[in-house]
Amino acid sequence: MVTDMKDVQDFKLKPMKCEFNFLSKSDGSAILSQGDTVSLVSVNGPLDIKMTSQRIDKSTLEVLFSNKNGKPSVENRYKENIVKQTCEAAILGSLYPRTGINVTIQELEDYGGFLACTLNCTCLALLNSGVSMRNVFAAVSCAVDNQGNVILDPTHAQLQTSTATMTFVFDSRDKSLITCFTDGCFSQDAYREALERSRSASDLVFAFYRDIIRKYCNVIG
Amino acid sequence: MRDTCLSNCEKNFIQKIVSQGHRLDGRNFNETRKLDISFGSEYGCCIVSLGETKILSEVTCEVAQPKQIRPNEGIIFINVELNPMAAPQFEANRQTDLTVYLVRLLEKCYKDSKCIDLESLCIVVEEKVWSLRINIKVLNHDGNLTECASIATLASIAHFRRPDFTRDGDRVIIHTLTEKDPIPTVLYHYPVCTTFALYSNDILLTDPNFLEESVCTSNTEEGINTAGGLLVLGMNQYREVCLLDLTGAAIYTSNIVHKALLSAADKCKKYVEIIKNAVAKDDNLRQKREKINFSDIITTEHMLALSRKDLNIQLKHYDVTELDEKDEEMFSDEDDIKPEPSKYDVVATVPNTAELKSKEGKSEWIEVSSDSGED
Amino acid sequence: MSEVYKLIHPVKHFNDYISIKTRLDGRNFDEHRNIKLNVNSIKTADASAVVKCGNTTVVCGIKLELAVPKAEEPDLGFLITNVELPALCSSKYRPGPPSDYAQVINNIVSEIIKNSKCIDLKDLCIVPDKLAWVVYCDMVCIDHDGSLVDACIIALIASFKTLLLPSVNYDTETEEIKVETNERINLKIHGLPVATSFAVYEHFQSQIILLTDPTNYEEEMCGGNGSNLIISYNKGLLCGIQKLGGGSLSTENNEEAIRLAEQHTIAVEKVINACLEGKGTNK
Numbered sequence A: 001m002v003t004d005m006k007d008v009q010d011f012k013l014k015p016m017k018c019e020f021n022f023l024s025k026s027d028g029s030a031i032l033s034q035g036d037t038v039s040l041v042s043v044n045g046p047l048d049i050k051m052t053s054q055r056i057d058k059s060t061l062e063v064l065f066s067n068k069n070g071k072p073s074v075e076n077r078y079k080e081n082i083v084k085q086t087c088e089a090a091i092l093g094s095l096y097p098r099t100g101i102n103v104t105i106q107e108l109e110d111y112g113g114f115l116a117c118t119l120n121c122t123c124l125a126l127l128n129s130g131v132s133m134r135n136v137f138a139a140v141s142c143a144v145d146n147q148g149n150v151i152l153d154p155t156h157a158q159l160q161t162s163t164a165t166m167t168f169v170f171d172s173r174d175k176s177l178i179t180c181f182t183d184g185c186f187s188q189d190a191y192r193e194a195l196e197r198s199r200s201a202s203d204l205v206f207a208f209y210r211d212i213i214r215k216y217c218n219v220i221g
Numbered sequence B: 001m002r003d004t005c006l007s008n009c010e011k012n013f014i015q016k017i018v019s020q021g022h023r024l025d026g027r028n029f030n031e032t033r034k035l036d037i038s039f040g041s042e043y044g045c046c047i048v049s050l051g052e053t054k055i056l057s058e059v060t061c062e063v064a065q066p067k068q069i070r071p072n073e074g075i076i077f078i079n080v081e082l083n084p085m086a087a088p089q090f091e092a093n094r095q096t097d098l099t100v101y102l103v104r105l106l107e108k109c110y111k112d113s114k115c116i117d118l119e120s121l122c123i124v125v126e127e128k129v130w131s132l133r134i135n136i137k138v139l140n141h142d143g144n145l146t147e148c149a150s151i152a153t154l155a156s157i158a159h160f161r162r163p164d165f166t167r168d169g170d171r172v173i174i175h176t177l178t179e180k181d182p183i184p185t186v187l188y189h190y191p192v193c194t195t196f197a198l199y200s201n202d203i204l205l206t207d208p209n210f211l212e213e214s215v216c217t218s219n220t221e222e223g224i225n226t227a228g229g230l231l232v233l234g235m236n237q238y239r240e241v242c243l244l245d246l247t248g249a250a251i252y253t254s255n256i257v258h259k260a261l262l263s264a265a266d267k268c269k270k271y272v273e274i275i276k277n278a279v280a281k282d283d284n285l286r287q288k289r290e291k292i293n294f295s296d297i298i299t300t301e302h303m304l305a306l307s308r309k310d311l312n313i314q315l316k317h318y319d320v321t322e323l324d325e326k327d328e329e330m331f332s333d334e335d336d337i338k339p340e341p342s343k344y345d346v347v348a349t350v351p352n353t354a355e356l357k358s359k360e361g362k363s364e365w366i367e368v369s370s371d372s373g374e375d
Numbered sequence C: 001m002s003e004v005y006k007l008i009h010p011v012k013h014f015n016d017y018i019s020i021k022t023r024l025d026g027r028n029f030d031e032h033r034n035i036k037l038n039v040n041s042i043k044t045a046d047a048s049a050v051v052k053c054g055n056t057t058v059v060c061g062i063k064l065e066l067a068v069p070k071a072e073e074p075d076l077g078f079l080i081t082n083v084e085l086p087a088l089c090s091s092k093y094r095p096g097p098p099s100d101y102a103q104v105i106n107n108i109v110s111e112i113i114k115n116s117k118c119i120d121l122k123d124l125c126i127v128p129d130k131l132a133w134v135v136y137c138d139m140v141c142i143d144h145d146g147s148l149v150d151a152c153i154i155a156l157i158a159s160f161k162t163l164l165l166p167s168v169n170y171d172t173e174t175e176e177i178k179v180e181t182n183e184r185i186n187l188k189i190h191g192l193p194v195a196t197s198f199a200v201y202e203h204f205q206s207q208i209i210l211l212t213d214p215t216n217y218e219e220e221m222c223g224g225n226g227s228n229l230i231i232s233y234n235k236g237l238l239c240g241i242q243k244l245g246g247g248s249l250s251t252e253n254n255e256e257a258i259r260l261a262e263q264h265t266i267a268v269e270k271v272i273n274a275c276l277e278g279k280g281t282n283k
Helices: A074-090 A114-129 A156-160 A188-220 B008-019 B097-110 B145-159 B210-216 B254-287 B320-337 B370-374 C002-008 C010-019 C100-116 C148-162 C216-221 C251-282
Strands: A008-013 A016-020 A028-034 A037-047 A060-066 A100-109 A137-145 A150-152 A162-171 A177-184 B035-039 B045-050 B053-064 B075-082 B122-124 B128-140 B165-168 B171-174 B192-199 B203-206 B229-235 B241-248 B305-308 B311-316 B344-347 B353-358 C035-039 C047-053 C056-067 C078-084 C125-127 C131-143 C164-171 C176-186 C194-203 C207-212 C229-234 C237-243
Touching: A008 A150, A008 A188, A016 A114, A016 A188, A028 A114, A037 A114, A060 A074, A074 A100, A074 A114, A074 A137, A074 A162, A074 A177, A074 C100, A100 A114, A114 A137, A114 A162, A114 A188, A137 A156, A137 A177, A137 A188, A150 A188, A156 A162, A162 A188, A177 A188, A177 C100, A188 B305, A188 B311, A188 C237, A188 C251, B008 B192, B008 B203, B008 B210, B035 B145, B035 B254, B045 B145, B053 B145, B075 B097, B097 B128, B097 B145, B097 B192, B097 B229, B097 B241, B122 B165, B128 B145, B145 B192, B145 B254, B192 B210, B192 B254, B203 B254, B210 B229, B229 B254, B344 C251, B353 C251, C002 C010, C010 C194, C010 C216, C035 C148, C035 C251, C047 C148, C056 C148, C056 C164, C078 C100, C078 C148, C100 C148, C100 C229, C100 C237, C125 C164, C131 C148, C131 C164, C148 C194, C148 C229, C148 C251, C194 C216, C194 C251, C207 C251, C229 C251
Parallel strands: A060 A100, B075 B128, C078 C131
Antiparallel strands: A008 B311, A016 A028, A016 B305, A028 A037, A037 A100, A137 A150, A137 A162, A162 A177, A177 C237, B035 B045, B045 B053, B053 B128, B122 B128, B165 B171, B192 B203, B192 B229, B229 B241, B344 B353, B353 C035, C035 C047, C047 C056, C056 C131, C125 C131, C164 C176, C194 C207, C194 C229, C229 C237
């Protein structure tokens, strides 16, 4: 892999820390910290839901997002929509018709890249709950600073001076783009660069998933 | 969704072992589960876990207008949320009897007991006061929510600091945390609630878990009352009673309440000490500018946990010019096609109106029937 | 025959169309629907526009009000957008409080306007800490047939372009406000943000098809809630890319989408400008 050193640049993702089954009452739960950003996700399902929201061909996914101060806002609906559409693509919903899968997200600390952390945490909670999935997904966030440089997985301080942030979610099979959302103005080149960098960096997140699953699978035997 | 049902086997078994002097998790009757308080990076934010019961509490403040009958007092608002994260039977965004009950108990314990100095929350009489909002969120419901929520509320109030302000004539300047040190809330006394599960009117279980709680408030198979109930006692560190609440069966011996009061007084005192110590320790760490964050509650030595230090990746230097060349090639291909006139016409028809139309003969209707699909 | 086929085998029916490189309404994959734009049709609003993209119809009305700026941001005015999806626009919606989808669309529209920086909120301030304009932008969908965000943005920007702010005299001593409705100035608009929606269809597991300006039916067939990919441009810069649900994009698909969005943006800009110029000649 080592090529000419001039062509290679070092990048870092913030340290990741995760614990499964943080909550005893949920079917699956995970708490994940990426740097100073912390998110807690619980998954319940497949379970019985009211008739009106049942679907005959697949399970209904319900996502609830609560921020720290507990006040509802339009932004929360948007975040719920992002998580919902991302998970819907990953979960094999047709295996559980007429049921519901509940994903509940609690914001604990937001120091940048919160939605990326939440999406990764959601994926881990889904893995923990044992819901059948088509593929796993990894989210990576990027920022563009005022000089137009792309910063991978920005810190809180870096975000203060950045002009745009982008978050990408990739699937584990062919690393294609499942979800993407941006904030701020940026050029096409910056977008392409951020996308390609994030795509390569998503490897690290997938490796983290594999390591943690391997670790606890050894215990279960 | 309907409530989780309690099976007769579970019910009978719990009642039987309790009458023989045992508890399902091996505790003594007056033993509490492990209490853990951890603070977040912001003031007034904490997660309290009592065994498996976990509650997140946050205090926030904003400037509001005071109530007309109390023009010089701040406002306290308590909110409790129970969503599917706590347990699958709860519905999102819906008030249940349980949340109303919890809010009422906490209001009795912290508002009606006058433990918070409301006058110190006043900025300008009749105009501006601080309004504190205490938001309790149940993360995991494994019984004894009252006790856990009450510890969380007290810990977050004790930990909370509101921004300082200065008055400049008519104007009030509110300083950010970096400009001026924030001020802690004044507490006259520290009340805490404790819960006892009452079995057949003579056994008291300290800190009941979810199963013990549901068994003691349930009826027998024949629908006969089991003389069980939940007794909530709120006391401060001076052994003064602030709150007493009983759900379930009536108590017909006063001895049992006495017994409970004595036990609660010791327990509450112990809790207040733990809370005070935790807040002081956290304050010490903050003075030393140590980073405190909720990520600390993630245990790492666990078999279900994993921690990775900075993840390094070496990526190829991304050269925009290199890609541009490729793009240009792409675009040059496009250019060959592009010169043919745009497919659309822009027409400004009637005043104030413009239309974008596809040129005629551009699109055609095609009908696909099942026959063609079969090909 | 075709209608029956569509009802019984909706997926196969749709696939058949895609296989012969056509869409249900006869368009090519990269073709968008006709756009009809009319401005200043509502006399009671301070500015208004009606836009029709195919069947999707959105009415936008702007109302101005005066208010005291927030204490934390004394030199900024307010811009409040609201997207309404009443029950009449589609059988999918019920009367009552705004649906989740309406809130999502509203958030996307307000984020695009905010990120494109086409309106400087400082321009809406009259006297710092004392008086500022509140611009209420209400977008009501009359008929919902897909690509709602595109239509909302066109209606909103066309309304902005025709918005005239009355001049206000504020007496700092007496705090008296005098509004001169006859003297009006244009609100400064920086650029012309345009959004382009795509539906991303996964054809036989491997091939990804981008459908420009999808109809409601196409959006539903591609899965997800609403359009899958929304790319917004302002002054040659990207001011928002949202990709939600639908098939997954490879690098090539991405490039194609960006290219198509660029072309669409140019066309839409032409329409808005033609509409506004038409108004000028009329006077």
